[in-house]
Amino acid sequence: MKKGRTLFTREEMLQMNIKVLEQRGVTVRSIAEITHKQQSRYTKDISMDLCIKSVEKILSLRDPFHFVQLAADLDRLVEAKAFSSPMQEILHDDLGLFGIDETLGLDLSGLYGTIGQTNFGDIDVNKVGVINKLNEEGKKEGVCHTFLDDIVGAIAAAASTRVAQVINEELALVDDSYQKLSIFDFEDDIK
Secondary structure, three states, X not given: OOOOOOOOOHHHHHHHHHHHHHHOOOOHHHHHHHHHHHHHOOOOOOOHHHHHHHHHHHHOOHXXXXXXXXXXXXXXXXXXXXXXXXXXXXXXXXXXXXXXXXXXXXXXXXXXXXXXXXXXXXXXXXXXXXXHHHHHHOOOOOOOOOOHHHHHHHHHHHHHHHHHHHHHHHHHHHOOOOOOOOHHHHHHHXX
């Protein structure tokens, strides 16, 4: 058996993630809509373009690439009934006491710190937009989104955190009271 590639460029990872998400019924825009809805509670007039770019940025990173690809494959394996009992039934039914899917989501959203994880918790509990759609479809016989719905929520959460960071950076750059400092400005304090 010929060994396939294991390393990809950011553009390749982005495109592969977009493809696998679309195969599972998720678009970049549908994730960005969740990001937009969440961040709009804190900052008015957030552009959808910034949300889309933030989702694409997250999808181009190596760790999120691995999470998306693994989640989609795990769900496909459940649909193919490739697991033994009782794990097959636990995964298919998305048993509430099974938390490994949320653990993966927390880990992915944690790439953007505790705020990313807090955003993920909010999204996971409220299940809006495409996440609600995945969750409802996953209740049908032969369909599984146990892992993907949490990974999609984590991507939206990480993108939401990135949007807040970009906005705050822009505010800092236009605020006259913002002092641009470097570590070398504190040399005298260290001595």
